[in-house]
Amino acid sequence: MSNPFDQPLTPGLRDTLNNLAGGLFDLAAWLSSPGKYTPPLPPQDMPWRAAGHKFTPQDLGVIPFFEGVLREASGDEGLLNRWAAVSANPLQFCPIEDPVGWRASRGLASPQFGIARGANVVILDSTGRPISRRRFYESCWPPLKAVVDARKQKGPVDWVGLANDLATDQAPKWPNTGNPPSSAFITQFICDLLYAMLGMRNPVAPPMQYALLVELGEHRRSGNAYTPQDADAEVTALRKLLTKLQATPPATPPPPVHTPRVGSPPHDTP
DSSP: OOOTTOOOOOHHHHHHHHHHHHHHOOHHHHHTSTTOOOOOSOGGGOGGGSTTOOOOGGGGTHHHHHHHHHHHHTTHHHHHHHHHHHHHOTTTTOOSSSHHHHHHTTTOOOOOOOTTTTTOOSOBOTTSOBOOHHHHHHTTHHHHHHHHHHHHTTSSOOHHHHHHHHHTTOOTTSOTTOSSOHHHHHHHHHHHHHHHHHSSOSSSOTTGGGHHHHHTTOOOOTTOOOOHHHHHHHHHHHHHHHHHHHHSOOOOOOOOOOOOOTTOOOTTOO
């Protein structure tokens, strides 16, 4: 069971993770990118697009959510201990009186506990064994601090560049023998950030809570409800569109252009 008094993140680490999240997800640049979908909502319903505001993952409460996930992970230790015991003796809970003899008489291979190989575990260590989020990230905090401290000594940190270096195992202060490598840390951190931004469990108030879903044009989310009248209105709009398209004759397609393969004449040339 998780401990409600756990404090897995220090203020300095929270600040580092907020900045790193911004380096991984430049939401402000994404909003202003050419061709970006614009949600059909009034400005008051999209405070993240307010003039002068820079939209960042911090607006979505990603690090408080992440810290809550780490607290929840404290309860995984007992489950992982049980898995370790079952892995050592997969047949210990088999109801058959003599499971070893029963399998041997049928020519069956040695049993293995396959929860990790079956991809039913979120995080694995370097040996392929299940590991809790808490333990995974605890091994990442010291090298991450060393990397950030080294960058700060040279001036303001380029968080986008740092995120790229970590993702490609190019941060010199992160040991090559580290477990896990920086790329594994970034991959898992990105997954947990997306979990926060897309899962609607992030601890901020609506409409900011589902800002990323709005910007993606995703309407299927918790709390949405549609009535038969909504369906009728959409059917009517679709019929109008189809009628308009059918009333406009299609343009005459241009004649085909035959491009012969190298070394071959056109098929329509004698």
